[in-house]
Amino acid sequence: xxxxxxxxxxxxxxxxxxxxNCSSSKALYSVHWYRQKHGEAPVFLMILLKxxxxxxxxxxxxxxxxxxxxxxxxxxxxxxxxxxxxxxxxSGGSNYKLTFGKGTLLTVNP
Amino acid sequence: DTGVSQDPRHKITKxxxxxxxxxxxISEHNRLYWYRQTLGQGPEFLTYFQNEAQLEKSRLLSDRFxxxxxxxxxxxxxxxxxxxxxxxxxxxxxxxxTDTGELFFGEGSRLTVL
Numbered sequence: 001x002x003x004x005x006x007x008x009x010x011x012x013x014x015x016x017x018x019x020x021n022c023s024s025s026k027a028l029y030s031v032h033w034y035r036q037k038h039g040e041a042p043v044f045l046m047i048l049l050k051x052x053x054x055x056x057x058x059x060x061x062x063x064x065x066x067x068x069x070x071x072x073x074x075x076x077x078x079x080x081x082x083x084x085x086x087x088x089x090x091s092g093g094s095n096y097k098l099t100f101g102k103g104t105l106l107t108v109n110p
Numbered sequence: 111d112t113g114v115s116q117d118p119r120h121k122i123t124k125x126x127x128x129x130x131x132x133x134x135x136i137s138e139h140n141r142l143y144w145y146r147q148t149l150g151q152g153p154e155f156l157t158y159f160q161n162e163a164q165l166e167k168s169r170l171l172s173d174r175f176x177x178x179x180x181x182x183x184x185x186x187x188x189x190x191x192x193x194x195x196x197x198x199x200x201x202x203x204x205x206x207x208t209d210t211g212e213l214f215f216g217e218g219s220r221l222t223v224l
Contacts, residue, residue: 041216
């Protein structure tokens, strides 16, 4: 089943924080986060594995609650370059076949 | 440029025509994937190759769709007798032998069926 993302869209001013949520109705093996800018390819942000640690780089981090089958992406002190559509994808046991959510459109304004 | 490249980037065709898309993955990557993306949606898995072997096909891939990766390098995705519902962005991705989970996507081939 397709994971459900919320919110569908969010508008921020530069420097503000945002949280994007991703939930699934089926047991998750891993959660994958990608960002896609308009007209460009999706770009990998991070993967969270069942039983793994919270991941992050720069001011973007994520958590994975296996019990609730949820993941959240945290964007801290957002920059203009963070604008884009964020997708979470889940896999049932292998990393090649991902089911992506509909995405969250993030707009960061000056 | 050593990323995933796709050709053509845009294709406009009439209903009923056949179209073929090509994907050149990152050279050392043995895994290749095709996804389809429509407006307002995330990418949908179509098929997966490990080297030249097609290991899985989605139910979305009707018998009008065929994908090949003859020498384990580039791949082609052919759509026969196109329908308006085939209009979408067709994304190719590749990944290496080390299963980091990271997919490297190409910029896609946009198909418009009139």
